[in-house]
């Protein structure tokens with residue numbers, strides 16, 4: 001039923017009702033002859049009255065229609081909007097009648113129910129997902145716990161390994177210290193007695209003096225070995241002492257010269273010094289730097305005869321930082337490429353006869369290289385067989401802080417170098 | 428000349444050191460272990476003691492500590508002799524009250540210098556306490 005026709009119908013019904021009421025009133029007046037003048041007047045005005053009542057009823061019906069149909073339209077529009085949003089085909093169809101409205105409401109209700117079911121399904125799915133997620137989280141947590149436990153164990157093993165390595169290194173150091181003690185005690189007697197006998201023999205017997213000198217030299221050589229081995233083991237155990245001090249190149253040169261001159265000049269070599277005037281002050285471990293330079297100069301003197309040994313110094317400030325470069329060049333026997341390859345390896349003398357002919361321990365360069373590295377510097381060599389050798393030592397003009405920090409835990413010191421064996425390998 | 432007490436357990440080293448020092452004009456007293464060294468420090472009142480640190484029965488550090496604790500013997504300069512080249516030996520020796528420290532094999536000429544210096548210092552009235560003590 002259309003809403004417009006509802007309004008028309010209610011209007012007509014109003015007119016009919018008015019006519020009926022009028023008819024009823026006038027007839028009752030006719031039936032009553034005693035009726036007064038106003039009744040007559042009323043019956044005369046009857047058609048107009050009827051029309052008036054009809055008009056009132058029509059207006060009432062129209063307003064009722066407006067009051068009912070308007071909101072109904074709004075409801076219908078709203079329903080249509082929902083239905084279209086819900087994607088049902090019902091949205092296009094007009095729903096001006098109550099049935100349509102009912103259908104729409106019904107559809108909407110069904111829709112709502114299906115939505116409710118959907119929501120429930122979604123809810124269930126969500127709960128399942130949540131449960132799965134929780135399970136996965138629990139599983140992952142368990143895995144992570146295992147992983148952490150595994151890592152902690154691995155770390156524990158690492159720490160244990162490191163501790164045992166450190167213990168081994170300490171044991172090695174202790175062993176070397178003890179061994180050095182054991183070796184030094186008889187050596188003390190050997191060197192002491194031979195020196196004492198030499199004091200006696202110097203006037204009496206030339207040959208026994210020479211023999212004693214050999215014993216003393218062998219003792220000194222043994223001592224040099226012990227000192228070098230101790231040095232090397234100190235370095236390897238990470239217990240090398242580095243003591244930074246301000247160094248003036250002139251003072252350093254004076255110290256180097258006083259010790260190295262006899263070593264360099266012994267084979268009738270000329271000793272040339274260059275460049276120290278341009279270096280100025282810098283900071284390093286002077287004892288260690290001296291040790292390196294003295295070893296290089298002693299080697300140069302040892303392996304050069306009637307030649308020239310040059311000690312050169314320079315300061316280099318560039319992208320590599322502020323560096324001091326020392327160069328020890330000789331015109332001696334030189335080295336083969338093979339020899340150069342083995343040069344910085346412990347006990348690597350050119351051949352077995354070297355010790356016999358030249359003395360030395362074969363440890364000097366191995367120690368020098370480690371010392372240079374410890375000072376954050378480097379050592380390099382160029383050499384040609386028969387044409388001479390050149391060693392270059394580069395050290396930073398300031399010892400890096402971490403190098404000193406590393407060295408601060410050291411317990412060994414340099415007393416081994418103050419003993420008479422310090423220059424023994426050169427004698 | 429001065430009287431030197433040598434406390435040293437190694438026979439060869441004791442003999443060698445005592446003879447070399449005797450040649451330089453010192454009169455020598457010998458002890459072979461810690462307790463004997465302690466006793467002779469009192470009975471012979473030496474001008475200076477050369478003390479090996481690793482001694483049987485009572486080590487050189489302990490003997491030194493005891494001697495330096497007693498006002499009667501505290502003034503005797505002590506030179507520690509060790510075969511170690513470890514810094515801790517040196518500092519332990521000096522902390523125990525030793526006046527000087529020498530590493531074996533002994534650089535004999537340097538030892539003679541040290542002995543002479545300590546004797547002169549003592550003669551000029553300086554109290555011979557430990558360097559670090």
Ligand SMILES: Nc1ncnc2c1ncn2[C@@H]1O[C@H](COP(=O)(O)OP(=O)(O)O)[C@@H](O)[C@H]1O
Nearest residue numbers: 299300303334349350360361362363364365389
């Ligand atoms: N300036 C040099 N000229 C020739 N050979 C050298 C020179 N410096 C080192 N060598 C060779 O390198 C070897 C190892 O030297 P080094 O490590 O100092 O030990 P050592 O001097 O105790 O033998 C020497 O024995 C020698 O064969």
Ligand SMILES: [Mg+2]
Nearest residue numbers: 295299360364
């Ligand atoms: Mg060498």
